[in-house]
Amino acid sequence: MSYTNDDAPPREPLTYSTYLRLDQLLEQQICASDGPNGPEHDETLFIIIHQTYELWFKQILHEIDHMQKLFANDEINRVQHTFKRVLTVLKVLVTQIDILETMTPLEFLSFRDRLDSGSGFQSAQFRALEFKLGLKRESAVKHYPEGSVGHTMLAKRMAESTLWDSFLHFLAKHGHAVPQELLDRDVTQPVAPSEPLQKVLINAYHTDLVARDLSERMVDLDEGVQEWRYRHVRMVERTIGFKRGTGGSSGAAYLRETLFNHAFPDLWSIRTEL
Numbered sequence: 310m311s312y313t314n315d316d317a318p319p320r321e322p323l324t325y326s327t328y329l330r331l332d333q334l335l336e337q338q339i340c341a342s343d344g345p346n347g348p349e350h351d352e353t354l355f356i357i358i359h360q361t362y363e364l365w366f367k368q369i370l371h372e373i374d375h376m377q378k379l380f381a382n383d384e385i386n387r388v389q390h391t392f393k394r395v396l397t398v399l400k401v402l403v404t405q406i407d408i409l410e411t412m413t414p415l416e417f418l419s420f421r422d423r424l425d426s427g428s429g430f431q432s433a434q435f436r437a438l439e440f441k442l443g444l445k446r447e448s449a450v451k452h453y454p455e456g457s458v459g460h461t462m463l464a465k466r467m468a469e470s471t472l473w474d475s476f477l478h479f480l481a482k483h484g485h486a487v488p489q490e491l492l493d494r495d496v497t498q499p500v501a502p503s504e505p506l507q508k509v510l511i512n513a514y515h516t517d518l519v520a521r522d523l524s525e526r527m528v529d530l531d532e533g534v535q536e537w538r539y540r541h542v543r544m545v546e547r548t549i550g551f552k553r554g555t556g557g558s559s560g561a562a563y564l565r566e567t568l569f570n571h572a573f574p575d576l577w578s579i580r581t582e583l
Contacts, residue, residue, distance in 0.1 A: 342420035349420040351412045358409050365398055366434035372398075373441045373472055380475040383482070385519060392526040399533035406540045410547060417548050433459035440466040442534065442572035443473045443500030470496045473573055476527060477506075480520060485509050502574040511579050524576055531572045 326332065338356045340348030376391045436449045440463065450467055453459035474496055481487040488505050513520040571577050 340420070341423035349416075351416040352420045352423075354408070354412060355417070355420070358405055361405065362402065363432065363434055365402055366432070366438055369395055369398055370434065370437055370441060373438075377470070377472060377475040380479045383479075385523070388523070389526065392530065396526075396529055396533055399530075399537060402537050403540050406537075406544050410544055412548070414548050414550075421549070431459075433462055436463055437466045438534075439572075440469070441472055442531070443471040444570065444572055445471075445497060445499045447497075467497050471500065472527075472530075473500050476523065479523070480509070480513060483517070483520065485513050485517070485520065500572065500574070502578055507575050507579050507582070510575055511582055514579070514583055527573050528576050531576070534572065535569060 321327070337360065338353055340352040340356065342349040342352050372391050372395050376388055376395075379385075379388045379391065431452075433453060436452075436459075439445070439449070445467060447467070450460060450463045453463065474494070477487050477491055481492055486509055488503065488509075491503060491506060510524065514524065
């Protein structure tokens with residue numbers, strides 16, 4: 310049966326629940342454990358915390374994509390505003406670890422064995438965030454089966470320019486002598502330090518207030534991600550010590566290796582020379 314505009318059935322009114330799809334959302338906390346008294350109590354907290362992480366990762370990626378467009382359009386006030394939002398979200402991510410640490414090692418161990426090979430190591434969105442910051446690794450893409458959602462997303466992100474590339478193009482547009490080979494670089498490769506660029510950045514710090522402020526926000530972002538990594542490592546050590554990770558990684562030992570990997574190494578290197 311077809312309807313004209315005049316006799317179409319009325320649309321259901323949008324409510325808080327239907328707008329947020331709460332019926333579907335609140336059905337997604339499905340515990341894997343099942344004891345004689347039902348699922349382990351603390352598994353629900355574990356699931357909600359990690360689902361919330363994934364939602365925040367999605368938002369950060371959304372904001373960085375937006376920030377790159379703002380850089381390209383020279384909308385620097387909005388770039389600064391977007392930095393503030395992302396940095397605030399990162400603080401929330403760190404604070405969520407405080408909640409997770411209310412779970413004792415024994416409470417986590419009560420359901421850990423039911424996680425099988427599941428691990429935060431497998432978060433494709435966090436890998437995508439690393440890619441957007443310039444920490445690209447082909448091996449991270451290959452970790453996901455070809456044709457899977459994770460592989461498709463990361464292959465796309467691998468080919469995209471990074472926030473660092475957008476920043477360098479902004480500097481070049483505003484008269485700073487960014488080496489051409491960096492402006493034309495292969496964006497599938499990780500960001501690497503450049504001594505010629507460091508001289509440009511030092512000069513920008515002394516002569517261009519906007520460039521200096523943006524550089525500091527980039528450092529804030531890099532430091533914010535590192536702070537989350539550090540707190541995550543300490544939380545893992547506190548909860549499982551140095552047991553192997555559920556996803557086959559070496560657990561806390563692997564996470565320690567990721568600490569202090571600067572996304573924007575040039576902005577850290579110039580501190581000594583300023």
